[in-house]
Amino acid sequence: MSGVIEQSKTQNDAQAITVAKDLEDIDFLFTVTEETELKNYHQLIGKIRDEGTGVAPVWLKRGWPGYLVTRPADIEACYKDWEIFSSELSHDALTAPFMGKSMAGMEGRNHIDFRKLVNSPFKKKNLEKTIRPQLRQVADTIIDEFASNGSAELMTEFCKKYPMAVIGSILGIPTENWEEISGWARDIFLGTSRESRVSAANSFSDYVLEVIQQRREVPQDDLISQLCTTEIDNRKLTDFEIKQFMMLLFPAGVDTTWMSIGTMMTAILSTPGAKERLLLEPDIRDLAVQETLRWDSPIGLLPRIIRHDTTVGGVKMAAGSTVCLVHSAANRDPKLYENPEQWIVDRPVGRMLSFAFGPHQCLGQHLARMEMRVALEALLERLPNLSLIDGPSAFWGTAVRGPSAVNVSFDVS
Numbered sequence: 001m002s003g004v005i006e007q008s009k010t011q012n013d014a015q016a017i018t019v020a021k022d023l024e025d026i027d028f029l030f031t032v033t034e035e036t037e038l039k040n041y042h043q044l045i046g047k048i049r050d051e052g053t054g055v056a057p058v059w060l061k062r063g064w065p066g067y068l069v070t071r072p073a074d075i076e077a078c079y080k081d082w083e084i085f086s087s088e089l090s091h092d093a094l095t096a097p098f099m100g101k102s103m104a105g106m107e108g109r110n111h112i113d114f115r116k117l118v119n120s121p122f123k124k125k126n127l128e129k130t131i132r133p134q135l136r137q138v139a140d141t142i143i144d145e146f147a148s149n150g151s152a153e154l155m156t157e158f159c160k161k162y163p164m165a166v167i168g169s170i171l172g173i174p175t176e177n178w179e180e181i182s183g184w185a186r187d188i189f190l191g192t193s194r195e196s197r198v199s200a201a202n203s204f205s206d207y208v209l210e211v212i213q214q215r216r217e218v219p220q221d222d223l224i225s226q227l228c229t230t231e232i233d234n235r236k237l238t239d240f241e242i243k244q245f246m247m248l249l250f251p252a253g254v255d256t257t258w259m260s261i262g263t264m265m266t267a268i269l270s271t272p273g274a275k276e277r278l279l280l281e282p283d284i285r286d287l288a289v290q291e292t293l294r295w296d297s298p299i300g301l302l303p304r305i306i307r308h309d310t311t312v313g314g315v316k317m318a319a320g321s322t323v324c325l326v327h328s329a330a331n332r333d334p335k336l337y338e339n340p341e342q343w344i345v346d347r348p349v350g351r352m353l354s355f356a357f358g359p360h361q362c363l364g365q366h367l368a369r370m371e372m373r374v375a376l377e378a379l380l381e382r383l384p385n386l387s388l389i390d391g392p393s394a395f396w397g398t399a400v401r402g403p404s405a406v407n408v409s410f411d412v413s
């Protein structure tokens with residue numbers, strides 16, 4: 001890790017990056033959940049996308065020179081060219097010191113082989129059989145907890161609990177442990193000190209390795225048991241690999257869907273007529289899900305560290321620099337979408353980057369869309385006259401992004 005950072009600092013001196021005044025105070029990479037609204041965030045990144053090269057130099061707080069890359073074609077090219085725009089280097093620098101290696105930081109043959117081993121349960125047709133039938137019940141159980149109150153803050157009372165319950169039940173982890181495990185997984189990525197991150201990683205490992213051991217002895221009908229027995233080309237997953245995969249699944253599958261359902265409900269409830277149409281026209285529900293992912297992606301940007309000197313959008317970049325691939329800007333490119341700032345309930349969405357692109361494109365994307373669609377149906381059908389109290393709340397974050405709150409009222413039946 002230190003090698004990368006030191007290299008960056010050296011390059012930084014050599015590069016003499018000039019950062020525009022309005023970008024100076026924003027740490028795009030680490031502004032994850034701070035309770036600060038980045039005012040006019042979309043305007044800021046939209047301006048970079050629409051003017052000049054589409055690339056802007058920025059300082060990332062840890063002293064790294066970075067570049068925002070905002071145009072769809074440039075972002076796709078970076079994701080595709082994984083030998084130069086390395087996920088291994090960015091994971092080694094950002095997450096591996098706390099959680100160790102996971103598939104998100106693998107490259108080339110290793111990554112392809114690992115992805116083959118874990119891919120099958122996440123295929124759409126398999127999810128339709130295994131998870132889809134359970135989703136509505138999971139959502140209804142959570143709604144039951146607040147349905148008689150007449151009001152709720154959906155981010156905490158529904159949007160967070162629901163994906164956690166889905167992952168917990170897919171993995172076969174007892175309900176009473178979901179909250180704690182999810183908290184550890186979150187702290188590993190977002191903990192405020194090195195100590196808290198390491199301690200969360202240790203607690204997570206101890207708990208999960210014990211469950212893996214139990215499943216090896218007595219397999220159940222769950223994902224951990226499947227992962228214990230899967231074999232491709234005479235290769236099986238080790239306990240360590242299963243544990244690392246699970247450590248990735250919690251933040252990858254919970255924080256993202258948590259934000260996306262909050263964003264979707266904010267968009268639906270602040271767009272006149274959208275709720276009524278979604279209740280009457282089931283056929284447009286998948287469009288509303290996809291439009292939400294385009295309109296404000298829960299993973300607003302992702303980093304890659306550059307292995308060799310290169311050029312993006314005509315801008316020269318030195319080895320060791322970080323590119324932040326800004327999905328939030330690309331998804332609103334006016335060259336791709338008319339009135340891109342507007343959330344349109346039945347807009348057909350084609351090209352968009354919320355699930356990234358290339359070899360690491362989101363493994364859980366079909367599950368994410370299914371969860372969002374069922375959440376939409378359950379919330380609109382179960383809570384009559386659902387409306388926002390005091391309008392939409394501010395959106396937070398650059399890398400992980402979503403509404404700070406979704407305060408709603410509804411009729412109690």
Ligand code: HEM
Nearest residue numbers: 103104252253256257260299354355356360362363364368
């Ligand atoms: C709206 C919800 C979601 C969004 C926006 C999202 C977005 C992403 C993105 C952008 C990546 C690429 C990471 C990279 O290239 O470094 C990714 C990877 C991944 N996602 Fe998701 N995700 C979502 C939901 C889920 C869910 C529900 C799961 C599973 C339960 C999941 C599991 C994964 C895994 C395992 C990877 C790593 C894939 C690899 O390295 O090959 N995601 N996701």
